[in-house]
Amino acid sequence: MSTLYIYIGIHACLLIWVFINQHYMPGLQSFNTIKQKDLVSVLIPLRNEERNVSGLIQSLKALSYSNLEFIFLDDQSTDHTKALLEQEIKQLPHAKILDGSALPPSWVGKNFACHQLSQHAKGTYLLFLDADVRLASTAIDVSLHTLQHRTAGLLSGFPKFPVKGLLAMLAVPMQHVFIYLHLPLMLANNSKLPQASAAHGSFMFFNSAIYHAIGGHQAVKSSLVEDVHLARLVKQKGFSTCLANVTNYVSCNMYQSNKDVWAGFSKNAFPGIGKSWLLAAFVIFFYSFIFVLPVGLLWFAFSSHWLYSIPFALSVITKGAIDYLAAQKAWIAILMPLSALVIIAILLRSMSLTVLKSGYSWKGRTYS
Structure with missing residues (x-):
C-alpha cells in the first residue's frame, strides 16, 4: 500500500x-491606459484552404478594431483558394492578396509565406493568423492592450479547439495539457529565459520593430516548430514574450480529418x-x-x-x-x-x- x-x-x-x-497565464483584457490606434497588419498565409476562406473573411469582417490592413498570401494553392479569396475580400477594407513565390531550398513553406507577408506589411504591429482561426470581434483590441500593457515583443496563446472526429478529440486538446503541465508559466511570462518559451503558430501578435529586430521568419526558415523558435529568439534578443489564455477570443478548427491529425x-x-x-x-x-x-x-x-x-x-x-x-x-x-x-x-x-x-x-x- x-x-x-x-x-x-x-x-x-x-x-x-x-x-x-495557471495563475501565471494572463487572460486577455482591456486596460484603462490605451495607446493610440496604431495600424495592425493582419497577415494570413493560405495553401489549399478553400474550405476556410468564407468563415475566415466573415470573422475578420466583424472585428471592432478600426485601424487594420489585411494581407493574404495564396501559397501556390491547387484548389479554389485564390478565386474564393478574390470574391470574399471585397467585404474587407484595406485588403489585398499576394501570390506566393516558389519555395526556395531550406525553407519551410509556412515560414516562407509569412516572410513574404511581413515584407508587405506596414503596421506597427503584425498579427499572423492561420486560415482556420476565428476571432471574437474584440480579439485584436484586447490582444493589443495586453501586449502594450506587458511591454512584450510577442503575444501568443493556444486557442480554443472545436474538435471534430475521434482522433482530433483525443489529440488536439492535449496541446493545452503540455502547456499547463510541463511549462513553468511563471518563467515563461516573467523571465527572459529562452528555454521557458512557448507559442502557437495560429495566433502570433508581434510588435513589428521587435519582429524585424530578431530577423523575422527568415531567422527560423527551416524550422517545423517556428512558433516556439520565434518566441525563444524574442527572449534571446532581450525582449519579453507573453503566453496568454486566448480561448475566449480565438478558436482554431485545427484539423478536418483523422488523417490530418495524424500527419x-x-x-x-x-x-x-x-x-x-x-x-x-x-x-x-x-x-x-x-x-x-x-x-x-x-x-x-x-x-x-x-x-x-x-x-x-x-x-x-x-x-x-x-x-x-x-x-x-x-x-x-x-x-x-x-x-x-x-x-x-x-x-x-x-x-x-x-x-x-x-x-x-x-x-x-x-x-x-
Whole structure:
C-alpha cells in the first residue's frame, strides 16, 4: 500500500501544480491606459484552404478594431483558394492578396509565406493568423492592450479547439495539457529565459520593430516548430514574450480529418522536443506511468481496495481542470488514458520518420 500512497501523492502534486501554474497565464483584457490606434497588419498565409476562406473573411469582417490592413498570401494553392479569396475580400477594407513565390531550398513553406507577408506589411504591429482561426470581434483590441500593457515583443496563446472526429478529440486538446503541465508559466511570462518559451503558430501578435529586430521568419526558415523558435529568439534578443489564455477570443478548427491529425502532429511531435531521444523516452514513460497505468489499477479497485481508483480519478480531474481552462468540453477528460496512448503513438511515429529519413510531409511538401 505504501507504493500506492506514493503514486497517489504524485498525482495530487500534479493537480496542485496545474492550479498553481495557471495563475501565471494572463487572460486577455482591456486596460484603462490605451495607446493610440496604431495600424495592425493582419497577415494570413493560405495553401489549399478553400474550405476556410468564407468563415475566415466573415470573422475578420466583424472585428471592432478600426485601424487594420489585411494581407493574404495564396501559397501556390491547387484548389479554389485564390478565386474564393478574390470574391470574399471585397467585404474587407484595406485588403489585398499576394501570390506566393516558389519555395526556395531550406525553407519551410509556412515560414516562407509569412516572410513574404511581413515584407508587405506596414503596421506597427503584425498579427499572423492561420486560415482556420476565428476571432471574437474584440480579439485584436484586447490582444493589443495586453501586449502594450506587458511591454512584450510577442503575444501568443493556444486557442480554443472545436474538435471534430475521434482522433482530433483525443489529440488536439492535449496541446493545452503540455502547456499547463510541463511549462513553468511563471518563467515563461516573467523571465527572459529562452528555454521557458512557448507559442502557437495560429495566433502570433508581434510588435513589428521587435519582429524585424530578431530577423523575422527568415531567422527560423527551416524550422517545423517556428512558433516556439520565434518566441525563444524574442527572449534571446532581450525582449519579453507573453503566453496568454486566448480561448475566449480565438478558436482554431485545427484539423478536418483523422488523417490530418495524424500527419500534422507527426510532423511536429519529435521536432517539437528538439529531436531529443532522451526527452522522448521521458515523455513516453511519463504519459504511460501517469495516465495509462491508472486504468490498469481500476481492476484492483474492484477486486481488492477502492483506493486503487484514486489515481485514475485524480488524472481525470487534472485533465478536466485543464480542459476547463481551455474552454474544452468537460466530458473529454474521461478519455485521458486514450489521449495519452495517442500522444505516445504519434511521438513514436514522428521518431520513426526521423530514423527512416523519410521526412515530414504536410500539404504536398516534404521536409527533412
